[in-house]
Amino acid sequence: MPIASVISRWNSYVACSPLRKMGHTALVAATTSLIAKGMAFIKEVVVASIFGLSGALDIYLVAFVLIGVPLSILLNAVQNAFITHLAGANLTPNEEGKRLVATSLLTLACLAVLLPVWLWALPYALPWLASGFSAEKRQALETALYWLIPYYFLTGFNLLGYGVLQAKARYLLNGLLPTATPIVIVLTLLVWRAAGDWKILVISLVIGSAIESLLLLVALYRHGQIAFPHRLGIKGMNPIITSSLALLPGTIMLTASPVIEQAIAAAMGEGSNAALAYGYKLPSALQGIIVTAIGITALPYFAKQLGQGELDYCLHSLNKLVVWLMFGGVLLIFPLSLFSSDIVALLYQRDAFDAAATTRVTPIQVAYFAQIPFALVAMLGIKVLVALKLNWLMSTYTGLAVLLQAILAYEFSARYGIPGIAWAATLVTALLAATSFFTARITLVKLSQ
Template sequence: MLRRLSVIGGWTLVSRLFGFLRDLVMASVLGAGPLADAFLIAFRLPNHFRAIVAEGAFNAAFVPTYAATLERDGEARARAFRSQMLSWLMLVNLVLLALALLATGWLVFLLAPGLGTGEEGVRALAIDLTRITFPYLLCMSVVTLMSGVLNAERKFAAAAAAPILLNLAMIAAFFSVQWFPDAAHAAAWGTLAGGVLQVILLTAAVARAGLGFSLPLPRRDGEVALFFKRLGPALLTAGVVQVAVFADTILASFLPTGALAHLAYADRLYQLPLGVIGIALGTAVLPEIGRDAGVGAEDKARGVMDRALRICLMVGLPIGLAMAFLGEDAIRVLFQRGAFDAAATAGSAAVLAAYAVALPAALAIRTLVAAFNGRGDMTTPLKALAGATVVNVALKALLSAEHGAAGLAMGTSAGVWIYAVTLYVLCRTRGYVSPFALADKVLVPAAAVTMALVLWGMPDLLAPVEDVLLLLPALAAGLVWLALAAALSFGAYAVVLGGGLLVVRRLARSRR
């Protein structure tokens, strides 16, 4: 698991670093004003549909079905199944694209009804940009299928590395902004170019792996019928997830200009550990659960879950604390320049702190859902998610009126915790996971408390080096301060946790 996690997480980390570079350039060029709001709407629309039609629902239904087919029936049957899936994806996406291009204005209105009420021309710009970015959905649907095939074959690198191309394409577009009407149009065309480049990369990867595709007439029989049977609940689950995301966008469109940008820049930092650890773990665990449960190896499947959840607990708590305490400093160092001012930093930091509260639960969700999806159970996560989403959306509407974009993030965190705890209780009831060891229940919180105390006293701890930092350029000084703060706080966490685990192991050996 650690080897696979290192491959997926390593490439994801590289991608997220390029994503930070992209956002540094985007923050400087677009800032947090009307151009940024218009582009972010155009960027979110295809990604909302992508999360429903492609990654969210498709992966949940396809990967376990494909892995079991490959294990049970061999490569020829698996090739026929994946080729049918390509035909269906192309058909569905072409219909969606035609509808979206005909009704772009309505889509923008549904996603952001308050957009442009205070700024002339913002809605028209968002509609124009959406017509450029929406074909990105077709590209990413093909990428998702090919990534699922490669992941089921235990080939993770190409799929994890593909998003790097999106970031590079958008960076190149920002540096070529003089060739476009404005920076928002540059970002939109960069998005589409990034989707095309990812399709090319994944096509080369599946060809190199000898995993060919054909394009037959779509049929509904055999594994395809089983896929569609599982797809229905998976679509509803992905749709419910997007209800909460839509609620963010809709409510933020009524907030003062910049709220959408505050959410986006905070989410960039929040998504870093989610991608490197949470999504990477879920990606690695899903095909393994599908294989093990498919042949009745429940003990093996439970062991996979136990290891994954332990990683989420031990990593999620310290990273969440670091985001809560150091988030404003990180956003200031990374983004505050050009059109991104101190007010944008403060707004984004408040959102990040609210998100950070739920980071351990957010890391675990993909793994917990995989425990059910890997066994072909798409309905249980849907029921758990529906209840969590009701609370999520209600709190967003209640808290955003007083706390703005940070209130939206508070509602998100509450919903994430409810969803994760519900899934974990159901997993324990059904025997999908083992209880956490007593050492984990005691030592991890103790180490987290120690880290929180160190972070709280960080200004005093680093006071002796302040004079030295003043000699450095502002960006270098900020990066050094953050590096020292991270080293001290994570070091304190590691010392307490590692020392405690060492003592526990020695005591266990002495009793033997």
């Protein structure tokens, strides 16, 4: 059959090169995640039609970002270290299952210790973080944080579970399982849309995350990747713990970035947080498909190649990927930026989301579209640095980037309004992309000599 012949030739072509295999797996990862990202975007359209740029949505968005701070700090470090360990180590499925359970228990224990400290400190920080909120709105924000506690722990496990799927190149499940949460949110909002309150968003998010965790547990168990160790041994965990600690300074600073953005937006009037969020929705969805596909495939790929001593081929792969990613990213964003206003109107402008909201969101979306090619290269460079075990250096780069972004976001927002926050992020992403790429390249050149 012609189709079978084409597939056979494609498989033969891909098999000739490890880099082609990585490109193929990235394509598979991006394709399978389309359903989840598409469902997530449908959820945003439904939310926009019900909430518009309302204060209730401001409360939900800020609470969502704030409850995720300890989660992002710890999980961004642990997940990267965990994937690198699984991809580079020759473990049986049973041993992988034991590492997953041990890592999950230790991580959830750390999250449990961090949470009360964070919730205790937040009320003192809210006058700054939510300076534009009224007293009533700030009180609702504090309540929303407590309602999101179950989501906090569920997401902690989910991210580690997805780390196993990514390390083992099981991209179909990795792309499909995240559809559970947006499906639940959409169904809940369609049934109880009259409520129009932040509580319905929080409840549906928690229920969706719980269903997602259950499905992930079943998938891992069926593949023999859930196994309880006889005792919580630290010996086998040393590489994960050491790498995680090295990555923590960078993830602390990286997590501060959305908090700073939301704090600056909160001081700019009603609906500013929602406008910033809507401007980021479509660029974020595209980054979630393309940038994430590069991220989840590049780390195992480079970790494996470096483990086999293929330094020259790693350098070749890095150079080639940067050219293709930058070129492809620019081609992608040009038409999107040109028709940004029409895109916003088509996707969101209905019911509570009016023409004035479209005008407000469009320039923010353009700025975030411009970030995409740089985000692709930055993601590649960061993953190569992690694979090279230059974790402290990567942490330093991300820390400096976040500090610079905070300064630029404050200055640009004073001059250009909310779009200035987005342009600050784009400029800093471009600098991080250049720095991480050239550092990774120079390191590989030195090691290969």
